[in-house]
Amino acid sequence: MTAYIRRAAALSLVLLVALLANAARVQVLQADRLDGNPANRRTVLSRYAEPRGDILVEGRPVTGSKDTGQLLRYERTYTDGPLYAPVTGHASQTYGTTLVEDAEDAVLSGTSPRLSPLPPWSGLAPGRRPGGRVATTIRSALQQAAYRGLAGRRGAVVALEPSSGRVLALVSSPSYDPGVLSGTGSEVATAWARLNTAPDRPMLNRALRETYPPGSTFKIVTAAAALDARVVTDVHAPTGTPDPYPLPGTRTLLPNEANGCADASLAYAIRWSCNTVLARLGVEVGQSRLLRTARAFGFNDPDLRIPSRVARSHIDTDMSPDRLALSAIGQYDTRATPLQMAMVASAVAGDGELARPYLVESTATAGGGLVGRTPRRTYARAMEPSTARRLRELMVDVVERGSGSNAGIEGAEVGGKTGTAQHGMGNQGTPYAWFIGWARAAGAARPAVAVAVVVEDAAARREEISGGGSAAPIARSVMEAALVPDRGP
Incomplete structure (x- = not known):
């Protein structure tokens, strides 16, 4: 009889060990796979069982x-949804x-371990806390x-604070x-x-x-590349550039939209946007030095985040x-995001x-306790001081005297550069109107804002589109707003 009891006990022990092993397999080894299984409704139900944390603009939830x-x-829900959609995105x-909504999802949904006052290894912190706040x-x-x-x-319009890198405005139009x-x-x-x-x-x-x-x-x-490389040492000196300029190795002549570009100085070429002078300077600077400067500004960087992903400028x-x-x-196949050109300015x-x-200033718990703050960091030294x-003078x-007069603000120092970008088959597409610039209030030690504006403006007539005419007035209104003292929420 005792032998039968021992055998039954041994079998029970084996079954118990198998049960525990299976439980460990399910709860530990397969936990992530089961949590991610579309048939598992617990995760989804838990995610939407509590309110999501808020995204803030100047301390106010949007x-x-x-x-x-x-x-x-x-x-x-969203307050002024179309206005802030390029910032918030959607949470569907x-x-x-x-x-x-995606980059800070862990904080907003309450799943981030940073929201808990207890360390994650303590075993006492709950799996989900009230959604935190994200201040932009x-x-x-x-x-x-x-x-x-x-x-x-x-x-689109992007405005940055040059001293810190803060994104002050981020608009894409049309919106939703x-x-x-x-x-x-x-x-x-x-x-x-x-x-x-x-x-x-509209969702782009x-x-x-x-x-x-x-x-x-x-x-x-x-x-910037020409000045850093000392290809140009006197911005007011004639450059000896013909108008039109024969593209090297070809019979193609590069023309100018502006007058007076023959043998123009760099200062004149920037003021009136002479293609010939800058094209020739690019060749003199050389590919390696031009690429090195462009990379320092952010071109060809596939990893830029703000924290949302940014398309690679090329x-x-x-x-x-x-x-x-x-x-x-x-021109050619050079391409840039509006954020990239705001970085140039x-x-x-x-x-x-x-x-x-x-774009994210800080994150906090639902109760307002600070979770994290984005520090100021240097991206690169783009050019010599x-x-x-x-370049600011130019x-x-x-x-003040050239193609960007529509961006001028009375009582402030404003610098800018217009652009009208050709595109499409044979450059027959409606040109894009660009303006990049910056503004400094009278008496201020440094510029308060740098801005980039691009307008596709497909409804306008081709001859009416220009960076100075279409984009500069928008930039001016944004820079004017930036020069008003920030009183906070």
């Missing part, structure tokens, strides 16, 4: 949560998250000025209301299909995710001399030092 009483209880129960660097006055200026036209995608059901699916098939592509973040030929605004990069790394000449004036305004741009000072001249 997002919220609505109790639907449904199985997926809380839906995301059906289609996921984008932009800041956006200033509402600048955001509204940019949004009003574009007035629904296709384009992310709230229509928040929930589930046929209405959300219809809205998703409508937005994704709209000809103007043109400020961060679209690249354009930068046209003449890229001439600031070429001029300049070719293997060019024949004629293509190098075209690239030096922002910011580096000039910042004495050649480019601060890394960022003396070069930056000289850009001020553009606004």
Whole structure:
């Protein structure tokens, strides 16, 4: 009898060990796979069982949560949704998250271990805490000025604080209301299909995710390379450039839209945007030095985040001399995001030092306890301080006596560069209008803002499009807003 008891006990022990081993396998080894299984509704139900944390602009929430009483209880809501959509993105129960909603999802959804007052290894911290808060660097006055200026036209505006890298405005137009995608059901699916098939592509973040030929605004990069390399030592000296300029190795003649570009100085060429002078200087600078300068400004960087992903701005790394000449004036296959061109203006305004741009100022718990703060970091030394000072003088001249007069602000120092970028088959597409610039209040030690504006303006007549005419007035309104003292929330 005792032998039977021992055998039964041994069998029970084996079964118990097998049960424990299986439980460990399921709860430890397979936990992540089971959590991620689409059939597992617990994670989804838990995610929407509590309100999502808010995204803040100047201390005020521009997002919220609505109790639907449904199985997926809380839906995301947005205040001034189209105005801030290029910043917030959407948080949809059906289609996921984008932009800041995505980059800071762990904080906003309450899953980040940083939100707990207890260390994650203590075993006492709950798995999900109330959603935290994300404070952005956006200033509402600048955001509204940019949004009003574009007035629904296709384009984008980015404004940066040169000294810190803070993103002060980030607008893409036309925009959309992310709230229509928040929930589930046929209405959300219809809205998703409508937005994704709209000809103007309102869900495309043109400020961060679209690249354009930068046209003449890229001439600031070429001029920086020429000054740093001492190819130009006197910006007022004639350059000996013919008008038109024969592209090296070809019979193609590069013309100018402006008059007086023959043998023009660099100062005159920047003031009136002479293609010939900057194209020739690009060839003289050479591919390696031009590429080195462009990379210092941010071109060809595939890893730029603010914290949302930014599309890679591009300049070719293997060019024949004629293509190098075209690239030096922002044509050929050179492309840039509006954020990238705002970085160019910011580096000039910042004495050649480019601060890394960022959009999230800080994160906090639901109760306001600080979780993290984004520090100021240097992205690169884009040019020598003396070069930056000289370029600021040339850009001020553009606004005061040249093609950028529409950006002038009474009582402030404003520097800028206009651009009209050709594109399309045979350059027959409607040109893009560009303006990049910066502004410094009277008596201020340094510029308060750097801005980039691009307007696609497909409805305008070709001859009416120019950076000075279409984009500069928008930049002026944004810079004016930036020069008003920031009084906080």
